[in-house]
Amino acid sequence: xxxxxxxxxxxxxxYRPWMLALxxxxxxxxxxxxxxxAWNSGDKGTAGLVLVIIAGLPGPALWFATxxxxxxxxxxxxxxILRRKRLTGxxxxxxxxxxxxxxxxxxxxxxxDDPDSHRVALVIxxxxxxxxxxxxxxxxxGNGADExxxxxxxxxxxxxxxA
Numbered sequence: 001x002x003x004x005x006x007x008x009x010x011x012x013x014x015y016r017p018w019m020l021a022l023x024x025x026x027x028x029x030x031x032x033x034x035x036x037x038a039w040n041s042g043d044k045g046t047a048g049l050v051l052v053i054i055a056g057l058p059g060p061a062l063w064f065a066t067x068x069x070x071x072x073x074x075x076x077x078x079x080x081i082l083r084r085k086r087l088t089g090x091x092x093x094x095x096x097x098x099x100x101x102x103x104x105x106x107x108x109x110x111x112x113d114d115p116d117s118h119r120v121a122l123v124i125x126x127x128x129x130x131x132x133x134x135x136x137x138x139x140x141x142g143n144g145a146d147e148x149x150x151x152x153x154x155x156x157x158x159x160x161x162x163a
Contacts, residue, residue, distance in 0.1 A: 011073040011155045021066040103152035108139040118145035
């Protein structure tokens with residue numbers, strides 16, 4: 001997640017997976033071209049197989065994995081607004097800032113040679129497993145989540161001190 005606004009009254013985080021969306025869309029277009037080329041060449045079996053592969057892998061990945069997320073912490077309004085946008089439309093949630101206990105890093109352990117990956121989550125209400133809400137569906141490697149969590153928690157602490 002990227003911090004796009006950081007003022008005493010407002011903190012805005014965004015996650016926009018543009019490269020993933022472009023890559024998946026490009027893969028779908030290329031595979032459609034392969035399917036059409038095979039169909040025009042009379043190889044209907046290959047064309048059908050490629051269409052099934054598109055429907056099973058990159059198509060659903062494009063549909064579900066390219067979710068854009070915006071999180072707005074607004075001190076003046078006293079709310080945290082989570083906006084998610086997919087190809088199917090918007091989904092918005094609003095939570096009072098007083099209910100946001102903290103931000104945290106959720107980690108997905110990698111395999112033998114795979115690195116761990118992380119995402120930012122908010123604890124909404126008492127700190128229990130069911131109250132930990134990941135802000136994105138995907139996990140990423142690197143220390144970006146740690147930096148974002150530090151900034152969110154510092155912002156929340158400053159808001160609580162002003163209250």
